[in-house]
Amino acid sequence: MSSATPTESAAEPTPDPARYVYAITSSDHPLRLDGLRTVGGGAGSFGTVVHGGLAAVVSPAPPQLRPKRRDLVAHQELQERLMADGAVLPMRFGMLAPDDAAVRTALEQKGEEYTRRLTELQGTTEFNLKAARAQEDLLREVLDESNEARRLNERTRDGNGTYEERVALGEVVARQVDARQRLLADQVVEQLSGLARAKVEAAPAQDDFLNVSFLVERARAHEFTEAGRRLARDYGEAYDFRLRGPLPPYSFAA
Incomplete structure (x- = not known):
């Protein structure tokens, strides 16, 4: 690979987008998210960050997060959908992470605690x-x-x-x-x-x-x-x- 000349600029890597974090579940949770709106609008753009036996449900963070009614409803509806299929650790409205790597780090560092909590909340x-x-x-x-x-x-x-x-x-x-x-x-x-x-x-x-x-x-x-x-x-x-x-x-x- 050649270095950039003075008249050229080296291409910078595109940073991972900030993430809105909804909940933590087990990695084998069904995650039936079809038809739900994300916080900030749009549909079908949910994702998961997985580490070991845990998964965090995320979506792109809205540029200006405000507690609008439609976003509060979207947040709540996702929690209810997840709860219908298994244990969930719901995040309160407004939880943000700088990128997927930060979410994965949290799952790694607090994995035992999250797993214990999921077990305690099963069926509740x-x-x-x-x-x-x-x-x-x-x-x-x-x-x-x-x-x-x-x-x-x-x-x-x-x-x-x-x-x-x-x-x-x-x-x-x-x-x-x-x-x-x-x-x-x-x-x-x-x-x-x-x-x-x-x-x-x-x-x-x-x-x-x-x-x-x-x-x-x-x-x-x-x-x-x-x-x-x-x-x-x-x-x-x-x-x-x-x-x-x-x-x-x-x-x-x-």
């Missing part, structure tokens, strides 16, 4: 439960059952009482609300934990007192759903229970 699905309680109902309970809160409320009613008493009332109510919501969360989780292999609790947002994910055997998915519905009925209209599932086991893949 995830359910997520969020719950809130009407603030009026909770405050009424606090005033009914806390002598201190009731006394301070009576002294500060209709704008009466001192500034210090109004501050003290706010602090007492806040403590009582927090304690009661934590107790409620523990009670709800305990009632459902017997139907699950594992659970992961996350910080609740806004008015919720609970945000928990359960790892449930698929064979018990209907039983778990019915238990969630009974729970909502038993607690009554002052409570808002939102149960989502079956879902890919995102909370248990890491």
Whole structure:
């Protein structure tokens, strides 16, 4: 091979494209991906990166990745298709790798961990439960059952009482609300934990007192759903229970 002359430029190798990573499966997974859209648009451009007994499902990374609804749906539909045929470690939306080599390196370095996780998640699905309680109902309970809160409320009613008493009332109510919501969360989780292999609790947002994910055997998915519905009925209209599932086991893949 001759070197390039000053008037010529040597051809540079084309770099591998960046990859969007959807999930990790066993290398013998059926991977029925026909008819699915990739994140970023297009069809039929899925690929796999294989190392040993593991395979990562990938596609070309979109140039500008944004959590658009169509892309979130595409990501979720692929996870559900994979789950229908076997265990899967679903990546959360937005997982990128610089190229196939980086994906292969991850499979090599974390192969034992990924294989163990796939074994643990075989035949399972995830359910997520969020719950809130009407603030009026909770405050009424606090005033009914806390002598201190009731006394301070009576002294500060209709704008009466001192500034210090109004501050003290706010602090007492806040403590009582927090304690009661934590107790409620523990009670709800305990009632459902017997139907699950594992659970992961996350910080609740806004008015919720609970945000928990359960790892449930698929064979018990209907039983778990019915238990969630009974729970909502038993607690009554002052409570808002939102149960989502079956879902890919995102909370248990890491």
